[in-house]
Amino acid sequence: MRELFDEVAGHSPLDPEEAVRRATRVPQRKRFYKVAGIAPADGGFAVTLDGKPIRTPSGRHVVAPTSGIAEAIAVEWNAQGETIDPLTMPLTRFANSVSEVTDRVDVVADDVAKYLGTDLLFYRAGHPEALVAREAAHWDPVLSWAANELGAHFILSEGIVHVTQPEQAISAARGVFPADPWSVAAMHVVTTLTGSALLALALLHGVLDPDQIWTAAHVDEDWNAEKWGVDEEVAARRAARLVDFRAAVTILHALKA
Numbered sequence: 001m002r003e004l005f006d007e008v009a010g011h012s013p014l015d016p017e018e019a020v021r022r023a024t025r026v027p028q029r030k031r032f033y034k035v036a037g038i039a040p041a042d043g044g045f046a047v048t049l050d051g052k053p054i055r056t057p058s059g060r061h062v063v064a065p066t067s068g069i070a071e072a073i074a075v076e077w078n079a080q081g082e083t084i085d086p087l088t089m090p091l092t093r094f095a096n097s098v099s100e101v102t103d104r105v106d107v108v109a110d111d112v113a114k115y116l117g118t119d120l121l122f123y124r125a126g127h128p129e130a131l132v133a134r135e136a137a138h139w140d141p142v143l144s145w146a147a148n149e150l151g152a153h154f155i156l157s158e159g160i161v162h163v164t165q166p167e168q169a170i171s172a173a174r175g176v177f178p179a180d181p182w183s184v185a186a187m188h189v190v191t192t193l194t195g196s197a198l199l200a201l202a203l204l205h206g207v208l209d210p211d212q213i214w215t216a217a218h219v220d221e222d223w224n225a226e227k228w229g230v231d232e233e234v235a236a237r238r239a240a241r242l243v244d245f246r247a248a249v250t251i252l253h254a255l256k257a
Contacts, residue, residue, distance in 0.1 A: 028083040036077035038070040045070035047095070049077060056099045064095060065182050068254040087240075090247035098185040105181045112177065112188050115197035116170045118162070119154070120217065126158045131223050138216040142202045150176055154198075173201060182251055189248040193217070193241050203252065210249045214242065 033049040040046075044065045046053040054062045064070035069091070076089040086093065101108050121139040125131045146152040152172035157163040178184055183204070190200040194217035203213045215222070221234070 028085055030083055031080050033077070036074040038064075038067060038074055047073045047077070056096050058100060060099050060102075062095050062099045065180070066254050066257070068257060069095075069182075069251060072250060072254070087243075090244050091250065094185065094189065094244075094247055094251065098181050101185065102181045105179065105184050108181075108188050109174075109177050109184050112184070112191050112197050112200065113170065113174045115191050115195070116154075116173050117165050119198050120195040121198050122154060122163065122165070123157050123160060125220070131220070134223065135219050138212075138219050142198050142207060142216070145202065145205075145207045146173060146198060173198070176201065176205075178204065180255075183255055186248040186251040186255075189244055193245050193248075203249070210245075214245060 035050060037048045037051070038045045039048050039051075039053065041053065041061060041063045044063045045067050046061055046063055047070050048054070056062060062073075064073060073091045073095055076092050079088065121143060124135055124139075143154060143156075146154065146169075150172045152169040154165055154169050155163050178187065187197075187200045187204055190203055190213070191197045194200065194213065196217060199208075199213050199216055202208045203210065208216065218238070221238070225231070225234075
């Protein structure tokens with residue numbers, strides 16, 4: 001079982017794009033189990049295949065913090081047909097990754113915090129006015145929340161000219177990061193997918209709903225699509241990223257339930 005899980009969910013990094021790239025290089029394997037389920041375990045709930053708990057490649061048990069998360073992972077395994085397709089198992093990939101970093105939560109959080117120095121929301125278009133207004137409409141509420149609620153006052157820049165952010169602002173935002181590994185991992189996924197740690201924080205704290213977060217992350221992309229048409233390759237990549245975004249949202253919602 002470990003060997004199959006190694007191939008299916010792999011040494012999946014928290015970067016969801018790299019996880020998918022690795023998964024696509026793995027030949028699909030035949031389904032070898034009849035049913036996936038869950039069982040109580042130390043620290044939460046284990047996912048089982050024919051009663052045997054899943055382990056990570058390093059031998060760690062995959063233990064979800066809530067029964068809802070474990071059941072959602074089991075649903076992915078039960079939904080597999082004659083062969084196992086890793087691309088249809090974002091929660092499984094996520095669970096495998098977070099199980100490997102439970103003792104390195106600070107490292108993962110620090111990686112998220114790096115985005116606070118170059119966050120998507122800081123770099124604004126100078127023209128046309130309609131795009132400037134659209135960015136402001138989607139991004140300014142998050143920046144206002146960070147300033148008013150967190151005391152994190154960030155500096156905006158026009159174009160791609162780098163601006164050094166105040167250490168106080170970065171520290172203030174970093175100070176409200178979650179501490180549990182599953183929340184931190186979900187935040188990491190959202191951050192890497194959107195290019196914004198502030199959007200991830202806004203999602204975590206309920207400032208914007210998931211659809212608003214996803215739209216805010218693609219303001220410029222949607223603008224270009226409206227003007228020049230949809231690029232099929234870009235659209236396919238976005239759809240694949242949305243799968244992992246929804247998985248992270250599922251984790252965060254389950255943790256709050």
